[in-house]
Amino acid sequence: MNRCFISAIFLALAAAAPAAEEPDWALALPGWKYEFPRDHFAHPDFKTEWWYFTGNLTAADGQEFGFQLTFFRQGVRRGDQATTRFAVDDIKLAHFAVTDIGRPKFRFAQKVSRGSFGDAGFSDGDRIAWIDDWTLRFTGPGKFRLEARDADFALALDLSSAKEPVFHGENGVSQKSAGEGRASHYYSYTRLAAEGTVTLDGREIPVTGWSWFDQEWATNQLTENQTGWDWLSLQFEDNTELMLFQIRLKGGGRDPFSHGTWIDAEGNATPVKNEDFELVPGRLWRSQETGGDYPVEWKLRIPKLDVELEVSAAMDGQELVLRPISYWEGSVRARGTRNGQEMRGRGYLEMTGYAGGLVGLQAPDTR
Numbered sequence: 006m007n008r009c010f011i012s013a014i015f016l017a018l019a020a021a022a023p024a025a026e027e028p029d030w031a032l033a034l035p036g037w038k039y040e041f042p043r044d045h046f047a048h049p050d051f052k053t054e055w056w057y058f059t060g061n062l063t064a065a066d067g068q069e070f071g072f073q074l075t076f077f078r079q080g081v082r083r084g085d086q087a088t089t090r091f092a093v094d095d096i097k098l099a100h101f102a103v104t105d106i107g108r109p110k111f112r113f114a115q116k117v118s119r120g121s122f123g124d125a126g127f128s129d130g131d132r133i134a135w136i137d138d139w140t141l142r143f144t145g146p147g148k149f150r151l152e153a154r155d156a157d158f159a160l161a162l163d164l165s166s167a168k169e170p171v172f173h174g175e176n177g178v179s180q181k182s183a184g185e186g187r188a189s190h191y192y193s194y195t196r197l198a199a200e201g202t203v204t205l206d207g208r209e210i211p212v213t214g215w216s217w218f219d220q221e222w223a224t225n226q227l228t229e230n231q232t233g234w235d236w237l238s239l240q241f242e243d244n245t246e247l248m249l250f251q252i253r254l255k256g257g258g259r260d261p262f263s264h265g266t267w268i269d270a271e272g273n274a275t276p277v278k279n280e281d282f283e284l285v286p287g288r289l290w291r292s293q294e295t296g297g298d299y300p301v302e303w304k305l306r307i308p309k310l311d312v313e314l315e316v317s318a319a320m321d322g323q324e325l326v327l328r329p330i331s332y333w334e335g336s337v338r339a340r341g342t343r344n345g346q347e348m349r350g351r352g353y354l355e356m357t358g359y360a361g362g363l364v365g366l367q368a369p370d371t372r
Contacts, residue, residue: 054220056141058218074102093119111320189223236248237354247267248265267310275310314340
């Protein structure tokens with residue numbers, strides 16, 4: 006989580022950092038007063054933070070692409086006086102992926118850095134986050150610039166929001182499990198107009214489309230009984246949007262803290278609570294690399310909104326194989342009805358915990 010939560014591999018890497026006395030990190034509690042552009046930038050008093058961009062793009066000839074670019078911050082200290090430049094306050098990590106839907110081909114990469122020499126960091130002028138030449142910039146109210154490049158694929162996009170930011174949970178506090186502070190401060194730009202280029206094998210392709218931006222900051226982790234999550238963001242042709250996640254439990258069922266947000270065409274948000282929705286998995290896709298069985302088709306019902314949807318992967322093989330954790334994150338299509346009227350949309354789906362445990366993310370079993 007985006008992701009809805011921080012990637013488990015990110016926390017596993019942070020756990021490998023040199024041991025030190027655990028700082029007194031801030032908790033995500035009621036009462037936070039959101040302020041922009043301040044809150045687009047880093048919140049170093051909290052242990053974990055992520056900036057998560059996904060989107061669906063189209064070229065002039067009709068070629069379709071999905072993309073993900075996410076920057077993560079994992080705090081290891083709280084601004085103590087450093088005796089060496091290697092004693093950094095946080096670890097920086099990023100994931101980047103492009104789905105070439107027509108071919109089909111899925112490409113992904115990751116970067117991790119201590120940022121000891123300025124090669125990675127947060128909150129520097131208009132730069133919100135960067136690792137080498139992977140960069141997120143703030144370019145104006147509701148506007149951002151994304152750039153990332155790997156050996157055979159690259160992305161450069163200018164994004165401009167068509168709606169005001171949306172705050173999830175109770176006044177922007179998204180509870181993930183029982184207990185004080187087991188939550189995140191969480192907001193989204195749910196409809197960002199995107200324009201720029203996708204580069205594949207040296208061929209630069211002009212594209213336009215829509216992007217989604219999540220930012221969360223927190224000091225928390227999943228409980229031992231939570232085994233993974235399924236997270237959806239959907240943008241519909243009628244200018245409405247939906248964010249929804251469910252947290253799966255050991256032994257079956259889902260955590261009652263699963264929830265989401267419906268955004269109408271004018272940007273008004275309606276909470277979707279655990280009891281308000283049904284999310285049922287359908288056809289499975291088996292990864293040849295990890296053996297994970299991922300549901301790539303879903304049925305979704307939200308009776309209080311009179312919404313019934315079928316959600317399916319734009320391409321089955323969108324798994325990021327990142328040791329020791331692998332997860333599925335990719336472009337999806339949605340079709341169904343709302344108030345008896347046909348609706349269609351595109352979006353992104355993230356699924357974790359299907360190809361092994363959530364290394365470094367779950368609380369230990371102390372029984």
